[in-house]
Amino acid sequence: MAGAHIDFELDSIDAERRFLRTYLAAAWDRFEASDFFETGWFWRYGQFNEYFGQDGGRVFLVFDGNPEDLIETEEDCWRNFDGLDSWELHRYESSDALRGGGWELDEEYGSVLEEQKARKGEEGGDWQYRLLPLAAQFSLAYLSEFGDTLPAVAEQSEANHTGVGFWSLHHYTMIQCGYDWYDETDSCLKGIKYRLKTLANDFDPETAREEYTRLKAELEAYEEEFEEWLAENPNGDAEDL
Incomplete structure (x- = not known):
C-alpha cells in the first residue's frame, strides 16, 4: 500500500459537480470494497475560483492503497466522463512526483497516514486520517441528496422558520455525537x-x-x-x- 492523490482537472464547475454526484458517489462503494483502496477522501476546489480568477473544476482524490490498480480499474470511466480534461497521479513516496499540481510536500512519505501524522502530530494526524473518510462519505451522500442547493446560512422565513441550512449539520452532528x-x-x-x-x-x-x-x-x-x-x-x- 502507498499514499497518493490523483488530481482531476475538469472543464467547468458544472463538470466538477457532476463528477462528484454521478461518478465519485457511485465509485466510493467500489473503492471501499476493493483491494486497491484502504481509505481516503477527496477535496474539491471549484468554489474558490472567483477568489483566484480561475476557471474550470478540480478534485483531489487522496488515498492509501494501490494507485496503479485503482487507475487501471477506473480509467475507462474517466475517459468517458464528459468534462474531465485530465488526471495526474502524485505518489507520496516520490518527491519528484509531488512537485506541481498545487500540492507541495517537503519530504517523501510511505503513506497518507504517515504524512498526516508528520503535519498534524501523532494524535491529530491519526484523528484527521480517520475523520476525513467519514466526511467524504457524508459529503457524497449530501451531494447525491441535495446537490449544491442548500445555502450555507439560510434566512428565517415563513417557509423556513428556524433558517435550516448547511450550518444546521454542525448542530445536528454535535448533538448526535454526544456534545x-x-x-x-x-x-x-x-x-x-x-x-x-x-x-x-x-x-x-x-x-x-x-x-x-x-x-x-x-x-x-x-x-x-x-x-x-x-x-x-x-x-x-x-x-x-
Whole structure:
C-alpha cells in the first residue's frame, strides 16, 4: 500500500459537480470494497475560483492503497466522463512526483497516514486520517441528496422558520455525537479562529483582519437583538428554535 492523490482537472464547475454526484458517489462503494483502496477522501476546489480568477473544476482524490490498480480499474470511466480534461497521479513516496499540481510536500512519505501524522502530530494526524473518510462519505451522500442547493446560512422565513441550512449539520452532528451546548459554541469559536488564520495564509493578513472586524461587528450588533429576544422569550421558549 502507498499514499497518493490523483488530481482531476475538469472543464467547468458544472463538470466538477457532476463528477462528484454521478461518478465519485457511485465509485466510493467500489473503492471501499476493493483491494486497491484502504481509505481516503477527496477535496474539491471549484468554489474558490472567483477568489483566484480561475476557471474550470478540480478534485483531489487522496488515498492509501494501490494507485496503479485503482487507475487501471477506473480509467475507462474517466475517459468517458464528459468534462474531465485530465488526471495526474502524485505518489507520496516520490518527491519528484509531488512537485506541481498545487500540492507541495517537503519530504517523501510511505503513506497518507504517515504524512498526516508528520503535519498534524501523532494524535491529530491519526484523528484527521480517520475523520476525513467519514466526511467524504457524508459529503457524497449530501451531494447525491441535495446537490449544491442548500445555502450555507439560510434566512428565517415563513417557509423556513428556524433558517435550516448547511450550518444546521454542525448542530445536528454535535448533538448526535454526544456534545453539549458549550462544546458546540467552543467548536464554532475554534472554527472561526482557524478560518481567520487560513484567510491570512491563502490571501494576506489584511484580508484576515477585515474578516475579523466584520465578525466582531456582527457579534457586537447582535447583543441588542439578543436582549430583545430574551425579553420577548424570558423562558427561552420560542418558535424560532
